Every structure is written in C-alpha cells, then in structure tokens.
Ligand SMILES: [Fe+2]
C-alpha cells in the first residue's frame with residue numbers, strides 16, 4: 355500500500371497494530387478464564403477471536419515492514435527488549451518510587467530485569483549464529499531434541515533427529 359510515512363494514516367496503522375496485539379492477549383486470557391469456569395463454548399469463541407485479532411496484528415505489522423528475516427527480527431527484538439527495560443520499566447519504577455508505591459516499584463524493577471535477560475538471551479543467540487557456534491561446539495556435548503527428547507553426544511547438532519526425524523532447528527544443548 356502507498357501512503358506517506360509521516361501521515362496520520364501511518365500513525366493509525368501503528369496504533370491499530372498495538373490495539374490488535376493487546377486484543378489478542380486479552381482474548382487469550384478471557385478464553386482461559388472462561389474455560390476455567392466451565393464455559394467451553396464461550397472459551398472457543400474467545401480462542402477464535404484471539405486468533406483473528408492476531409491475524410489483524412500480523413497484517414498491520416507486515417504493513418509497517420516489521421517482520422523481516424531471522425537476523426533482522428533478532429536485531430529488532432534485541433532493540434525492543436532493551437528499549438522496554440531501559441526507556442519504560444526503569445522510569446516506571448522511579449515514578450512509582452516517587453509516588454510512594456513500594457510494591458509497584460518492585461514489580462517494575464523485576465520486570466525490567468526479565469526484559470534485560472530477554473535482551474541478553476537474544477543477543478547470545480544472534481552472536482552464536484554469526485560465529486557458527488549455535489549448532490556446533492568445540493568438543494562433544496549433549497544435544498537434546500526439543501520434539502521427542504532424544505539426547506545425542508557430538509560436536510555438531512544432528513542434521514535431523516535420529517529418533518523422530520525433526521530438523522536440526524529443534525536441537526539445543528542438553
Ligand atoms: Fe521481553
């Protein structure tokens with residue numbers, strides 16, 4: 355689609371993505387709650403709505419060019435995680451602290467820490483993909499198949515799982 359990147363419409367697409375993503379999360383949780391209360395039919399409706407909202411979120415995110423190749427996505431998510439803990443949760447924590455909300459301060463700080471770990475985890479994955487060590491070690495190590503639980507010992511992760519036949523992408527160090 356063609357529109358000016360600085361237009362109100364571009365801004366609206368961004369907002370639409372945020373709303374659809376939040377709607378997806380909300381309906382997933384409402385569905386779980388309905389299921390917990392024995393309202394299976396309602397839970398199924400929420401499940402369907404949740405997946406339709408996710409489809410809308412995807413549509414708008416793709417429209418913004420927000421889904422790229424693996425490297426690009428890793429870089430984007432690393433930046434996003436960093437932005438979240440640094441620019442959002444840390445300032446949220448100090449505001450809560452200034453306002454005298456101790457528990458909330460603690461919760462913002464704890465969430466910031468988790469986002470920081472997300473950033474580090476993704477960074478490590480990106481780095482090991484770049485230097486080729488993601489599926490390769492310098493010595494024989496355990497590789498575990500995330501599909502069937504098969505464990506093998508070798509330098510390289512198996513190209514396919516000898517037990518279930520799933521591809522290398524399912525393996526991680528035991
Ligand atoms: Fe995160």
Ligand SMILES: [Fe+2]
Nearest residue numbers: 499502515518
């Ligand atoms: Fe397997």
